Amino acid sequence: MRRFYPVGFPLLECRTPWLDRDDPSGVGDYETLSLLLIRYPLQVCPKPIAIEVTTISGTPALPPGNIFVVYDPLQGFECKNGACEDYRVRFTCPLSFCNTTCVTMWFDSDDPKTNGSDSELLSNLLTMYPGEICTNPIGIEAKTVSGQEAYKTGDIFLVYNTVSGFACVNAGQTGGGVCDDYKVRFSCPETFCSTCRTSWFDRDDPDNPGDREIWKDIQTSPYVCTSRVTYLPIAIEVVTTVSGSPALLTGNLFQEFDPHEGFECVNDQQDEGVCQDYKVRYTCPKIFCEMVDYSNHTIDYRTFNGRN
Known part of the structure; x- marks a missing residue:
């Protein structure tokens, strides 16, 4: 049963945008x-609780079906060719994912030309950038x-993945190739x-x-982190002004989404x-909050931590 929640009502669950990464050509x-998490980073929860599948024209594709090899929220959807149409999927995600609006800055700690791989592992990044990454990420993008x-x-x-982070090993590439240099x-x-x-x-x-x-x-406002490198923002949140829905779940494409640059959505790039x-x-x-609270008692500390 589809559930509807009033504007401002805390989400109990949510759906992702419709996702379509493949066509029914070939196999x-x-x-x-696993592939959708890479194709649509930060837009899909790693452990969905339900899945919906339709053709790209909107006709439901309901199991059972002898051409559907996989139809499962934790695995996704697979249709073996012979009579496959072009399908799209969306997932229902738990509360912990629904209210996610917090995205960190980019991190680049390794180079694939120095040690045979580009490893942006979470354990290493937490040590290198203390306080700038959560210990339990909900999503990852490279x-x-x-x-x-x-x-x-x-x-x-x-x-x-969100548990270990990211790694690309040169020896694992076809044809003796070298991994690109990545950031996450x-x-x-x-x-957080x-x-x-x-x-x-x-x-x-x-x-x-x-x-x-x-x-x-x-950035010149007294209510944001200063331009000094020590106090630059470590994360950004973006939501719609009408419903407060996380931007990452709207289906819009974004030109910029970075705590050091800001946010930009371009109309011409949208379907x-x-x-x-x-x-x-x-x-x-x-x-930064500790410094402001100590040096200027006229500024309400709650303004900074979002409890105003």
Whole structure:
């Protein structure tokens, strides 16, 4: 049964956008969860509680069916060719994922030309960047340092998950290839972003060319982290202004989504031709809130940690 929740009501569960990474050419249509997590990073929960499948025109594809090899929320969907249509899937995710709006900055700690691999392992990153990454990420995304999505590189990944992080080993590539140089970022639970964060900012509307909530436009405000490197934001949150839904679950594509750059959604890049209206806020290093609270007692500490 489909559930509807009033605006402002805390989500008990949520659905991802419709996802379609494969076509029914070749061996079939494979919308497997492991590949969707790489193709649509931060938009899919690692442990869904339900799955829906339709053709791209919207006709439900219901099990059982002798051409559906896999139809399971923890594995995804597979249709073996012969009579496969082009399918799309979406997942129902638990509460812990539904309210995720907190995304870290990018981290690049390794180079594939120095030790035979590019390893951006969570355990190492937590040691190298203390306080800047949550210990229990909900999502992970990898791109090359030049900005190309990981799935487009053709590299084979040894590790790509929220528990261990990311690793690409040169010896595991076909034809003796070398891994690209990658960077990673994570989505984190609410508790990580709530320690020291700004108020919400909504400086733009989604008129042409789109909705631009750029960091440099607000960094002079006394209510955001300063431009000193020590106090730069460590995470960004973006939600819609109307319902407060996490931006990552809207299906919009984003030109920019970075705590050091801000947020930008371009209308021309959207399937439906228009972005939703968004607002942003930033998580600052804890030392920033402690410094402001100590040096300026006229500024309410609650303004920074989001409890205003």
